[in-house]
Amino acid sequence: MSSILGVLREAARVKRTSQLRRRVIEAGTTGLVFKIAGTRPQMANSDNSIDGQLISEILAGRFGQLHRYGLRLQGLCIRGDIDLSNLTWKGALHLKDCYIQGDINMNYAHVTGEVTFDRSSIGYVSARYARIEGTFNIRRAELFEGGFGGAGMVVTGGLNMHHSVFTALPEEKSSYAVRLYRAKVGDLYLYSATVKGGIFANAMTVDRHVRLQGGDFHSRIAMGWEQTGPDYRGAIGLGNCNISGSLYVCTKTLDYFKADGLDLRGTSCGTIYATEEKLASCDANLEGLTYDRLQNISATEMLHVLELAKEFYSQPYVQLASYCSTIGDLTTRRRTLLAMERRITKEQAFFSRSGLARRIYGSLVGYGYSAWLALVWLLIVTALATVVVKFGTPIFSLKPPAGSLPGAGQDLGWSNSLRIVIDNFLPFASLGMKDTWVAAPTNGIQWMTMSAFLSLRLLAWAFAALALLSFTHVVRNPRTL
16 A cells, blocks of 8 residues: 555656646746745755756757747756756846755856846856856855856856855865956946855956945955965955956945955056955055045055055055046155155165165155255254354464465354355355355364364255255156156
8 A cells, every 4th residue: 555655656746847847848938937936945845846957958949949038937946967058048047046956057158148046055156258148147145065167257247246155165275266267247246245265356357347345255264274376365366357447345335345365466447445444454465456546545544555565566656646646635645655665665674785775865855755855954964064163173263364374263153153154055155254264274173173064064065956956856756756
């Protein structure tokens, strides 16, 4: 009796499965949405399960021409892998709220229509070198056995991956949770996504915007997994990308962002939406980054980010100075260039020839950006010379009549000491002291005082010339933009 019941149950299951297959096939040929449930199934049974191969066969046209609306399914459990590699079809592919017990392979596929895996659970999605003429949606989904691989893919619309969870394979040491190397997409939406195992999207081209705000991004190292390969730069790799629109790290309405590493080396974009706190906390690498505008972060705050960076590169400072020139913030521009020169000096060995030369250069005239310092040093040297004349051994005496020798040096007051210094230090200035007083050292101590006075005069001439040349822009820092 029990065996008969078992046979009947199996027959009923096969019948239900056949009916389910027929309805799925009809959904592909009629373009109607086939919906079993509005939520993702938790387990597979005969009422909600189909083989992944059936999806491939429908899209390949085995059961008739695919409707122009495509294949749209919701709430199913799909057993096994879905192999769509090298397939070409026109029409949408919607697998919403599905529990897919396997991977989806779309490598080299060519789709004219929308591809959607919203709210589905999938092992791994591979779309290497696929071409999607439409949008590709993986929203609020979970890819838990390898994440998403889209190296070289083209998506003419948006690649929408927001609010999803992507997890790399811990045992594959060179893998990432999201791989978009050399991909070309219209928009990239990763806001409020969770990525466990990093993003490798170097050399990607984005026609519009990249949105990362609200995301939680963890590198393999942060997950406690081993990482190999030369391309490791933290949780988010966006090096050498061309982003025509904006890069959103955080916004005023969604200011959460967490990442242990943000690589933007060589990337170009229109506007960066970020804050000082978020860029500093993720240790962003900005070498070679170019942008037209900063939003939510001031030029001064961006300078603080550069100063806090562990690695030093001069280009980010030059880029920020150029941006300051564009917006007319010349004060921050000057501070940026000075900070760059100080950082360059700091990287040099203190007692090396170049290190000492740069430190002297910076102290004297602020690396050419503070020409007024030459005047300050000129005043200091003038004051020192005045002190030497006032308190040193007297070396100046009244000018004698023609043919007579000068008398002994006389003690001078502050006024006469300063006037003598000015007359001797500034050739273009004349206070009449040269016609009245003459230097007349007679012993070793007086000659030492005279030597100190002449040395200070040479310094004064040097600072006067440097100030004149700097203010007239005959001499200027070669880094000045």
